[in-house]
Amino acid sequence: MLLRSMGVATIFLLGILNFTVLPSIAQQPAAGNKAVQITGLVGVKANTSGNLTLQDGNLQFASSGAKVSVPIHSVEDVVTENDSQRVFRGTLGTLTMFAPYGGGRFLSLFRSKIDTLTIQYRDTDGGLHGAIFTMPLGKADLFKKDLVSQGARTSIPVQDDSSNSNAKPGTAKEKKP
């Protein structure tokens, strides 16, 4: 009886693990950074989420619909900053604005901090492009370091940039109401 109960419990635990742990392992990106492309990349819609990686001398942004590569040597400037965004955004965020009794206003108080990564690069004709990405807090500086170490240029050296963002975050973040 006891063995049977233990067997059932084991199967139950394995079932839970199957639904929780295993998918999270499978969903982990292969050494990439989850990022949202705000604007700038040719062929990618604004506010598209995807994976930002550095591969074979290219900066690659891969989303479900498109994959864009930018040669790292063509990147002329990389700048990181801090910002914040609404937790409830997009269509849901707009709908919450119509919630009764000021519910939308209350929900808009919930904001999450994010890093922004801005790059400037040249295309094959010499045309200047810019692209803006947002990524989880603390990821942009590390990504910039990797980018610069692989040949990208920056107007703000990596150490200064990170100390800058730590020293006076108020300049980059939104003012509190």
Add this chain to the structure above:
Amino acid sequence: MKRTLYVTTLAVLLLGSHATPARLYAQAAPPPAKKASAIQVLMITSDEVKLPAEFQISLYENLIQQLEKQGGFQHVYREGDRNADAASDLVVLHSTVRGFKKGSERARNVTTVSGKTSIDIHCQFTDKDGKSVLERDLNGKVQFFGGNLRATLDFAKKAAKLAHDNFAANSVS
């Protein structure tokens, strides 16, 4: 003889008094805008005002997108594009930030009346030789809905309309 001299002087004075305002009106009226088949957008500069990098890039990219969307130009070139050298009737758009106030999306959502983000930009259109053909101050702002970067889209729409109305080959005006 005296009478002839008097009449001539009077006639000259009368002619002068009529001709002078006409010439003044002619000077006051804007010169006819030069139509162009191509436009080149230079990166937004901000010497006097500290503008965050994402705003600078967003202004530039939105400007190019809106100019392409409005139509009227065969080509919209980016800064540094070598193909622009071959275009004969090219106008170049220089944009300089003169004022910037970063508001707060949270304040806008909560209070509705505060937290406005606004950007004041001086736009100068020059021909290929660098001679100024049109100058205008434009403003981009976001007052109610949307993030702070939405102010850049507002500016881009106004600047694209200005360029289209004054220089596009198939514009109405």
